[in-house]
Amino acid sequence: MISSIKTDLVDALKGKRVWVAGHQGMVGSALVRRLECENCTILTVSRSELDLTQQADTKQWIEDMRPEVVFVAAAKVGGIKANATYPVDFLYTNTMISMNIMKAAVDAGTQKFLLLGSSCIYPKLAAQPIEENALLTGPLEPTNEAYALAKISALKLAQAYARQHGIQSISVMPTNLYGPNDNFDPENSHVIPAMLRRLHEAKMAGKEQVTLWGSGRPLREFLHVDDLADACVFLMKSHDHIDLINIGSGQELSIRDLAHLISDVVGFRGRILFDPEKPDGAPRKLLNSSRLRELGWAPTVSLRRGLEDLYDRWQRDPQCAHETGWRQLMI
Numbered sequence: 001m002i003s004s005i006k007t008d009l010v011d012a013l014k015g016k017r018v019w020v021a022g023h024q025g026m027v028g029s030a031l032v033r034r035l036e037c038e039n040c041t042i043l044t045v046s047r048s049e050l051d052l053t054q055q056a057d058t059k060q061w062i063e064d065m066r067p068e069v070v071f072v073a074a075a076k077v078g079g080i081k082a083n084a085t086y087p088v089d090f091l092y093t094n095t096m097i098s099m100n101i102m103k104a105a106v107d108a109g110t111q112k113f114l115l116l117g118s119s120c121i122y123p124k125l126a127a128q129p130i131e132e133n134a135l136l137t138g139p140l141e142p143t144n145e146a147y148a149l150a151k152i153s154a155l156k157l158a159q160a161y162a163r164q165h166g167i168q169s170i171s172v173m174p175t176n177l178y179g180p181n182d183n184f185d186p187e188n189s190h191v192i193p194a195m196l197r198r199l200h201e202a203k204m205a206g207k208e209q210v211t212l213w214g215s216g217r218p219l220r221e222f223l224h225v226d227d228l229a230d231a232c233v234f235l236m237k238s239h240d241h242i243d244l245i246n247i248g249s250g251q252e253l254s255i256r257d258l259a260h261l262i263s264d265v266v267g268f269r270g271r272i273l274f275d276p277e278k279p280d281g282a283p284r285k286l287l288n289s290s291r292l293r294e295l296g297w298a299p300t301v302s303l304r305r306g307l308e309d310l311y312d313r314w315q316r317d318p319q320c321a322h323e324t325g326w327r328q329l330m331i
C-alpha cells in the first residue's frame with residue numbers, strides 16, 4: 001500500500017535539531033550542504049565516534065543529542081561487485097544501522113525520519129519505468145539481494161512505526177547517484193566513479209584501449225546527488241508521511257553510451273571494450289518518478305554537466321573522494 005499525507009506545516013525543518021546520519025558520505029554530505037540553506041541546527045557524528053551498528057552506543061548518543069528530525073544516510077554502500085562479494089556486510093550492517101537508529105530515535109522522541117532506500121529494492125524484471133507499487137512483486141536482482149532486503153526491512157519498519165505509533169517518515173527510493181564525495185575505489189565503487197578513474201588513468205598512461213565490465217547493454221538512470229538532496233529536503237518540508245517515493249532524473253542510457261560520454265568528458269581517445277564475463281546486474285532500472293514530478297519537484301543537473309563538474313573537482317581536489325574505508329584517492 002502506498003500512502004502519503006500532505007503537510008500543512010509552514011516549514012517542517014525550521015528551528016529543529018536535524019541529524020544527518022552518514023554526513024561524511026556522498027548523500028549525507030550533499031544533505032548537509034543543502035540543509036545549510038535551511039533555518040535548522042544540523043547534528044552530525046562520524047563513524048569513528050559512533051558505530052551505528054552498536055545498539056547501546058547509538059541509543060546513548062541519540063538520548064544525549066535528542067534530534068527532532070533524522071535523515072538516515074548512513075549505510076554500507078558499493079557497486080555491483082562489492083554487493084555480490086560482501087552480502088553479509090550489506091545485509092547485516094544496513095539492517096542494524098536503520099533498525100538501531102529508528103528504535104532509539106523514536107524512544108528519544110524524534111518526530112520525523114527520512115530514509116534512503118534504493119531503486120534496487122524493486123524486482124529484477126519489474127515493468128519499466130518502475131512504479132512504487134512494483135515493490136515485492138517479483139524476485140530481486142541476485143547481485144544486490146542482500147542490500148535490497150536490508151532496505152526493504154527498513155522501509156517496512158518505518159511503515160510499521162507509522163501504523164502502530166503514528167511516527168512520520170518519508171522513504172525515498174533514489175535511482176543510481178553520483179557526485180562529490182563519491183567512492184572512487186576501482187573494484188568496489190559504482191560505475192560512474194569507476195569509469196572516470198579507469199578512463200582517466202588510461203588517458204594518462206597513453207593506453208590504446210580499456211576494458212570495462214559486462215556487456216555494455218544494461219540501461220541505467222543517473223541522478224546528481226545535489227538534485228537528490230534537494231528532492232529530500234523538498235519532500236521533508238512539504239509532506240508529513242510518504243510510505244515510498246521514487247526519485248529519478250528520467251535520464252537513461254546504456255552502459256556503453258555512458259562509457260563513450262565519460263570518455264569524451266575525460267578526453268580518452270582509445271578503444272572501449274567490454275568483458276562479458278563480468279556481471280551486468282539488472283538489465284534496466286528506470287524509475288517512474290511521476291509522483292514526485294506531480295508534487296512539484298524536478299531535477300536541474302544534466303548528466304553531462306554533472307560528469308564534467310565531478311571530473312573537474314576530482315582533478316583539482318582528490319579529497320572530493322572519501323579517504324576512509326575502502327575508498328582510495330585517484331591520483
Ligand SMILES: NC(=O)C1=CN([C@@H]2O[C@H](COP(=O)(O)OP(=O)(O)OC[C@H]3O[C@@H](n4cnc5c(N)ncnc54)[C@H](OP(=O)(O)O)[C@@H]3O)[C@@H](O)[C@H]2O)C=CC1
Pocket residue numbers: 021022023024025026027028046047048050051052053072073074075076077093097116117118119173174175176177178181182183190322324325
Ligand atoms: N550511491 C548511490 O548510487 C545510491 C545510494 N543510495 C543510498 O543512499 C545512502 C547513502 O549512500 P552514499 O552516500 O552513496 O554512501 P557512502 O558510502 O558515500 O556514505 C555512507 C556513510 O555511512 C557511513 N557509515 C557506514 N557504516 C557506518 C556505521 N557502521 N556507523 C556509522 N556510520 C557508518 C559512512 O562512514 P565513512 O565515511 O566512515 O565510510 C559514510 O559516511 C545509502 O542508504 C544508500 O543505499 C541509494 C541509491 C543510490
Ligand SMILES: C[C@H]1O[C@H](OP(=O)(O)OP(=O)(O)OC[C@H]2O[C@@H](n3cnc4c(=O)[nH]c(N)nc43)[C@H](O)[C@@H]2O)[C@@H](O)[C@@H](O)C1=O
Pocket residue numbers: 078079080081083118119120144147175176177188189190191192194195198212213214215218220255278279280281282
Ligand atoms: C545504485 C545501485 O548500484 C548497484 O547496482 P548497479 O546499478 O548494477 O551498479 P553499478 O554502478 O556497480 O554497475 C552498473 C553497470 O555498470 C557496469 N560497469 C561497467 N564497468 C564498470 C566498472 O568499472 N565498475 C562498476 N561498478 N560497474 C561497471 C556494471 O557491470 C553494471 O552493468 C547495486 O550495488 C545496487 O545495490 C544499487 O543500489
